Amino acid sequence: MRPKTDGILESSLYVSDVPRSVRFYEETFGFRVIIDFGDRGCAMHAGTHQVLLLFKKGASRALQSPHDGGGELHVAFAIPSAELANWESWLQTRGITVEEKRTWDLGGWSLYFRDRTPLLELATPGTWSVY
Numbered sequence: 001m002r003p004k005t006d007g008i009l010e011s012s013l014y015v016s017d018v019p020r021s022v023r024f025y026e027e028t029f030g031f032r033v034i035i036d037f038g039d040r041g042c043a044m045h046a047g048t049h050q051v052l053l054l055f056k057k058g059a060s061r062a063l064q065s066p067h068d069g070g071g072e073l074h075v076a077f078a079i080p081s082a083e084l085a086n087w088e089s090w091l092q093t094r095g096i097t098v099e100e101k102r103t104w105d106l107g108g109w110s111l112y113f114r115d116r117t118p119l120l121e122l123a124t125p126g127t128w129s130v131y
Helices: 018-029 081-093
Strands: 010-015 032-036 041-047 050-056 074-078 100-103 109-114 119-123
Touching (some): 081 109
């Protein structure tokens, strides 16, 4: 029998300027730093049982279990459908450009915008068959 999993605990983004990205996630989402890894990056509380790791690009390659990322990275944050318009307004007041607003076959909506390189998404229920 297959062992149980409780879903995804953490997601990692690899950024060029960790302090700038920390400010972006604090000011845009209200996330807070829960562990500081010094020059390497930090962990932020991103929701119930959810951690967003921000690592400086290349700073984790020398670890015992090396990791890094580049290219068109992407992460989506779940939002209630009733908050979609509030998020559009909030992003606009912060000067954050929404690159795309998309509706999905199951009735969900997504807003796409950037923290410089990483593509971020706010997704409502109806985006996936499981959400």
